[in-house]
Amino acid sequence: MRETLLHMASSTLFDLHIHEEQKRTSMEGFDFRGFFAGLPTNEKCSLPKSEIVAVLRDGGEHWCDWVEKLPEARAVEFVTRGGAGPGDKSRFEMLIGSKEHEIHHRLS
Secondary structure, X not given: OHHHHHHHHHHHHHHHHHHHHOOOOEOOOOOHXXXXXXXXXXXXXXXXXXXXXXXXXXXXXXHHHHHHHOOHHHHOOEEEOXXXXXXXXXXXXXXXXXXXXXXXXXXX
16 A cells, blocks of 8 residues: 555656656656656655655645646647657646546555
8 A cells, every 4th residue: 555655646746847847848768767766755665654645645735736827838738758658648638647547546
């Protein structure tokens, strides 16, 4: 359970890194393993339960606030997936995919 919750917390950090900090237009060459391994919410980290809950709550609220303020022009920009998956997707589609992925874990 701990690893799943940390994985869910990492997803919001991934979205913010890709779409806000780096404003990537291509996922070509992105080091997914390196990125996730370097996070404080890395699935193998031993954060106490209270900190995991706080990260999920605070990170989720921050993610929602950011998405609400994301300009439509940026949301509809396409990100080239390269070797990261089939076809290009808009930032909005990628963000919806993150939430779908989270829901998958919540239902598991």
